[in-house]
Amino acid sequence: MSTNGTKPPVIGTHNGHFHADEALAVHLLRLLPTYRDSSLIRTRDLDLLKTCDVVVDVGAVHDHDILRYDHHQREFNTTFPGSHTKLSSAGLVWMHQGHRILAEAAGIKEGTPDNALLYQKLYDDFIEAFDANDNGIANYDSKALASAGIEKKFSDRGFSIASVVNRFNSAPVKDTKAVDQSSGQGEEDARFLRASAFIGEQFDLELSDKAINWLPARALIAQAFANRMDYDAQGRILVIPQQADGGAPWADHLYTLERENGCEGQVLYVLFAENGEKDSKWRIRAVSVASDSFENRKGLPEQWRGVRDEELSKVSGVEGGVFVHAGGFIGGNKSFEGALEMARRSVEG
Known part of the structure; x- marks a missing residue:
């Protein structure tokens, strides 16, 4: 139950194979007091999704007014301000809720220059890569690299956060107490929650570093630069x-x-x-x-x-x-x- 005695809102996303973007999107929502204690429904049943208060990465609707954050519809081409990368569910949640998340999770008041700066910084340094990965956008033009005769020295596919999250899709569930036995997809949901917790910890560490170390260093380095x-x-x-x-x-x-x-x-x-x-x-x-x-x-x-x-x-x-x-x-x-x-x-x- 929420702190005011009402039932917490329900977050919805799709079931089946999961990716890094919706795992992060769910974590981002849960950084807000509104969704901190929310339950999660993973389904593709549109009627069931209609019962959810907020839905990410499924439903073919992007509409912040009704808290729908999907990016798979044919006509979707939304990008983060100043970016050319099409958004995923993670980027959508950050674009619409990021200012509030910074205020709640880091105590950086909305409407301040510091909030605006970190809002952009965390997108550039962390979230945009999730958007690009989920939409099949590479860091470099592979054809241009090939024409220039540039080849990779080694494969780094297993090194990315996306590849780590993908491993959770087949990871064994060790804590059976965490599995909802009433659901036929209980183990799958448990794996998703592990993935979301992992990726959420990475985001929390990034946010903490930027808020506690990077942001205060601006004035110090500016003075050093002047001298x-x-x-x-x-x-x-x-x-x-x-x-x-x-x-x-x-x-x-x-x-x-x-x-x-x-x-x-x-x-x-x-x-x-x-x-x-x-x-x-x-x-x-x-x-x-x-x-x-x-x-x-x-x-x-x-x-x-x-x-x-x-x-x-x-x-x-x-x-x-x-x-x-x-x-x-x-x-x-x-x-x-x-x-x-x-x-x-x-x-x-």
């Missing part, structure tokens, strides 16, 4: 102010700030302390060419890579060397001054 000329006349070194918990999530904010200021690709290295202690070691991190790339704008010098401690100090000519990764993307020094000197020598090297 970058203090350390290098060409603005190639960004120093993040020392914090108790080490470095802040800086990459997304840096790319945005560069784009907004017309200096994309300018910053080559980011410096941050390992912790807030006075004698904290400092790290130097090469900036990637893009947020999802392993390629750096400029890696740390080749002769430093894979070298540690006194040997690193000797090779680099900078006292206090701790290490430089063999990949050249990160290194460390015992002091801020040492890390800064490593960065200065790297930008000129």
